[in-house]
Every structure is written in C-alpha cells, then in structure tokens.
Amino acid sequence: MNNINENDFSRIDLNLLVVLMVMYEVRSVTQAANRLYLGQPAVSAALKRLREMFDDALFIRTSYGMTPTPRAEQLVQQFAPLMQGLHRVIFTPDAFDPQRDNRRFRIGISDWLEQWLMPDLLAELATAAPGVDIHVVAADPWQAIPLMEQQQADVVITVGNEASRDLTREKIGPAGFRTVWSCQQIALERLTLAQFVGHQHALVSYRGASESALDHALQRLGKSRRVRYVTPHFSSLPLLLQQLPLFATVPQGLAPAWCQRYGLNAAPVPVEMPDYELSLLWHNAQHDDPANRWLREILCSLLQRKI
Template sequence: MHSINENDFSKIDLNLVIVLLVMFEVRSVTLAANRLYLGQPAVSAALKRLREMFGDALFVRTSQGMTPTPRAEQLVQQFTPLIQDLHRVIFTPKAFDAQHDSRTFRIGMSDWLEQWLMPDLLSELALTAPKIDIKVVAADPWQAIPLMEQQQADVVVTVGDEASRDLTREKIARAGFRTLWSAQQIAVKKLTLDAFVRHDHALVSYRGASESALDRELQQQGKARHVRYVTLHFSGLPLLLKQLPLFATVPQGLVDPWREHYDLQAAPVPVKMPDYELSLLWHNAQHDDPANRWLRDRLRGLLLTKAR
C-alpha cells in the first residue's frame, strides 16, 4: 500500500469530481448546472479546472452534446466506485448488531458491583448477544476517572460524583447499606446500636482506612466501633462472617444473594448512613458510538432494575 502524500491533495476540490461524473451522465453544461443547483458559469469554470488538472479536454462539443474523451471515460470508470464508497462511509455509518457482531467490551467496576450485576448481564447476553464477550477491569471509585480518561475501559459502573471534562457521568439510581452477620456467631435477633458497637466489625476500604462515614456518624452520637479487619474486597466477607463474630456493613445489592447462599442475617444500619449513587461513566470520544450506546443501554436498564 502506497503512503499518502497530503500535499498532492492540497489543491484538489472533490466537487470537481462530482461535476465530472454528472457531466458524463447528462452530456450538457446546462443540464449539469440544473442537476447540481449551480449556474452555468460555475460548471464551465469547474470544467476548465478539470481540464487543467488532467491535461485533457475531457468533453468535446459535438452535435450530440458534450461528448466525453477516452480519458474522461477512464476517469469516470475509476472514480465511480470510489465516490460510491466515500458516500457510504460518510452517510451510512456502520450499525452495531448485537445479535450477530463479535465484540469484547471492557467494563470497569469494583468487586461488589461485579458480584451484583454480572450474573444477570451475562445471562441476558447469552440470549440476546451470543457473540459478545465481557472483560471486567478493576475500578474502585478512585480508579474510575483515570481509567476512563486513558480509555482503558468502554464504560465504568461506579459510585461517587468525581468529574472530568473528558468524560460523561450519568447518574442512574440511589441505594443504601445494610449490616450483615451470622446468627451462629452473634446471637442478635434485632440489631440495636448497643449490639452494633459491642461486637467487632469488618470494613472494606479501597484505601486501607480503618474508618468510614459510618464511624463519623457514630462519633457524633458518642459511640465508636472496633474495626478488627480491613480489606480491599467484599468477596471474602461472607465466609469471614460465617466463622467469626463480626458485623459487616455492605451495599444493599449484596444482601439478598449473601443471605440466600451463606445463611446470614441482615438489618438496617442502626445509625444514619448516606446512600450511594450508581453512575455510568464513559469517555466523550465514545459518546455516539453505536456499540457503546448499546452497552450503556444494557447497563442502565440493569441498574434501574436491580436498584429497585
């Protein structure tokens, strides 16, 4: 494949090629002007420039009209498929067909969102988009912005409200927290504030902190809890709760599956906790991409359904 020399095209007007093709079809300056919504002088000027460009008369006036030269016939034969392809590229962007297209999407999210969302998303895709694969990229709320600015994911599902001029954040739904424990480890039927602070806690902190907004609320009430275990991941908590007398306060999306699979107890947090807001985050460069829009639609619908 030959490299393109941009300087070769600096003085070329694509409209001249259109004039050439129309002239070849109608064989008349007057008819070409009408077809192109131009004046006859403009078409005549375009023909002059075409003749200079190709060093050929291109069209000769005869009793049958403007008869093309062999060079004009050759040019029309070469230009026609090129212009048709160009028209298709400009005016018919490639659609995304989820049912038949093969594609791997990179979705950024933290581990609890993966546990909560991915089983349902993959089940849906198995039926409606069998050639679509998903790759999850680790993205806690602090990683989400730089991850998307570098376009290392197609979409991020996240919480928080950090912004970037390169990105679009769409807030989808709000949800809260619940506290979980094992009845075999902590004999509590109704979770009170006193019971809450009497036992140890496990805390998920993406930055390794030993306190959270929950602890600040406790302090305002003159209370404190003891955080015995801090981890970066939610996934290890259920088995930990089964074996140790610990409370864990987690996003409510995890509550039902953890109660079902691990026989855990759940109750509202006995202090006021701010809700978290679920968002989709994507790079502005992908805003109008049909495949990215399709993926965002799937995730938006899933979040709205799961957060109810």
C-alpha cells in the same frame, strides 16, 4: 496512511469530481448545470480545472454531445466506487445491531458491583446480544475518573459525584447498606446498636483506611467500633464471616445473594448513614456512538431494576 502525501490533497476539490461524474452521466454542460443547480459558466469553469488537473481533455464536443475520452472513462470507473463509499461513510453512519454485530465492551467496575450486576447482565446479553463480549476493568471510585479520561473503558459504573470536563456522568439512583453476619458465629435475631458496637468488624477500604462514613456516624453518637480486618475486596467477606464472629456492612445489593448462598443474616445498619449514588460515567468522545449508547441504555435499565 504512510503512502499518502497530505499536501497532494490540498490541490483537490471534491466538488470537481462530482462534476466529472455528472458530466459523464449526462454528456452535456447544460444538463450537468441543471442537475447540480449551478450556472453553465460554473460547470464550464469546473471542467477547465478538471482538464488541468488530469492533463486531459476529458470530454470532446461532438454531434452526440460531450463524449468522454479514454482517460475520463478510466477515471470514472475508478472514482465511482470511491465516491459511493465516501457518500455512505458521510451520510449513512454505522448503526449498532446487538443481534448481529460482534463487539467487545470494556466495563469499569468494582468487585462488589461485578458480583451484583454481571451475572444478570451476561444472562440478558446471551439472548439480546449473542455477539457481545464483556471485559471487566477494575475501577474503584478513586480510579473511575482517570480510567475514563484515558479511555481505558467504554463505560464505568461507579459511585460519587466527581466531575471532569472530558466526561459525562448520568446518575441512576441512590442505594443503601446492610449489615451482614453469620448466626453461627453471632447468635442474635435482631441487630441493635449495642450489639453492633459490641462485636468486631470487617471493613472494605480501597485505600486501606481503617475508618469509613459509618465510623463518623458512630462518633456523632459517642460510639465506636473495633475494625479487626480491612480488605480492598468484598469477595473475601462471606467465607470470613462464616469463620469468625464479625459484622460487615456492605452495599445492600449484596445481602440477598450472600444470605442465600452462605447462610448469612442481614439487617439494616443500626445507625443512620447516607446512601450512595450509583452513576454511569463515559467519555464525551463516546457520547454519540451507537454501540456505546446501546450499552449505556442496557446498564441503566439493569441498574434501575436491581435498585
């Protein structure tokens, strides 16, 4: 763009170039007018403007019709591929073919969602979209809105209901929590409220808070718990629970894999808690992009299956 003077284009009407191309093909003002659904005076006026623009007669009237000049021949040869390309760009928008196209998508996601979703997503993409790469961008619920407003990700998987006029949020569905612990550290088969508040807890907080909605639910019952360990990372909890007599209350999607891989136990939280709502969040500028739309459909389907 550095070599383009935008003011030069203010004097150019692309419709004139269409007249030039059609005139070259049919060699007749009358036939050009019929082809373009214009009157002969309109085509004659366009031809006059073309001659002024290029300072050349362009077409000479002969007994064989309107014969192009060498300048017209040169212009048509140069403009033909450009006009074809312009037509393709305007009227044939690029589609996205996951089987053939190479693309890197940036997915904003928190660490527990990454553990829960990404192995299944990558396994699915290995056959459905072999040329697609995934770049995970750290995005806890407080980061999701500003991250997407600045278009630092193609889509964010998040919780909450925060809105922005620049973004679209598609709610996928609700999910709940499970309390997990190691039976080697806390020997019990059935989790009761008394046992729940009788042991210490680990808490994941992205902002370092020592309380959560769970503590507020306990307070309404006149109960409280001791939170001994606060971390912004879910990934540290399984090994921690194997070493210490702690409870951790985590999104329910994590519990089956943790129980299988780390020998942990899981049970419903023994106090009523509100579910969280999983959503996809994307910038409105990406709304109609075929590749982004394909990614959103893949993620939506995966989330619904796993919920």
